[in-house]
Amino acid sequence: MQLLPLLTTAHALFLDFDGTLTEMAPRPEAVRVASGLVPTLSALHTQLGGALAIVTGRREADIDIFLAPLRLPLASEHGAQYRLTDTSYPSIAQPDLEPVLRAAHELVTQNPGLLVEPKRASVALHYRLAPHLEDLCYHTLARAMQGVDGVELLRGKCVFEVKPRGANKGQAITDFMTQSPFAGRIPVFVGDDVTDEAGFAAVQALGGWGIKVGEGPTLAQHRCMTPAALRGWLSAARTH
DSSP: OOOOOOOOTTEEEEEOOBTTTBOOOSSGGGOOOOTTHHHHHHHHHHHTTTOEEEEOSSOHHHHHHHTTTOOOOEEEGGGTEEESSSOEEESSOOOOOHHHHHHHHHHHHHOTTOEEEEOSSOEEEEOTTOGGGHHHHHHHHHHHGGGOTTEEEEEETTEEEEEETTOOHHHHHHHHTTSTTTTTSEEEEEEOSGGGHHHHHHHHHTTOEEEEESSSOOSOSEEESOHHHHHHHHHHHSOO
């Protein structure tokens, strides 16, 4: 396995959640947080002077539950919501997604293997338990969003998501890097999905580096094969 670079106090660390810090699960709520992860993140947050943020497609409330009692800086819903201190706020105008949500719920009613995940600024449709319905999910959402302004369809691992156009993990990282305590540091982003590629591009444009977790083509300069290996790298970076 490729040897990952050292994480130092000069870095700002941005971390995806699902498939990166944790193993994927059949349903979003079934994810399990490994013992030791929360203490490791807490220690690194202190070690980096607060310059550690979660950058995820998840809702803010989900991350806070999984990582309790930690409340880290957070770009949630693919960068549609920011939290740099105690208060979260939308980073972009939030569209009216009622037509998309209605179509997704109707599809799930007809196909119980699917799961709708409503968020503040987006609607996700998961098909991990019904992969044969991928095309149906795609076309249903694509039709439903035709009457909604300012949105785009994002493809992830066994999920499609209708979200605000222009919100992405790369823009979130770029914005965070203009703010204290991230400004002036070397950015590092770790992710596993195609939705993380914008983040890799952003940190590398800013003179930092990305780590791709798992297989598949990527812009990231470095690779780590499993979330467990990534957690090991994070643990080793702690100052004991």
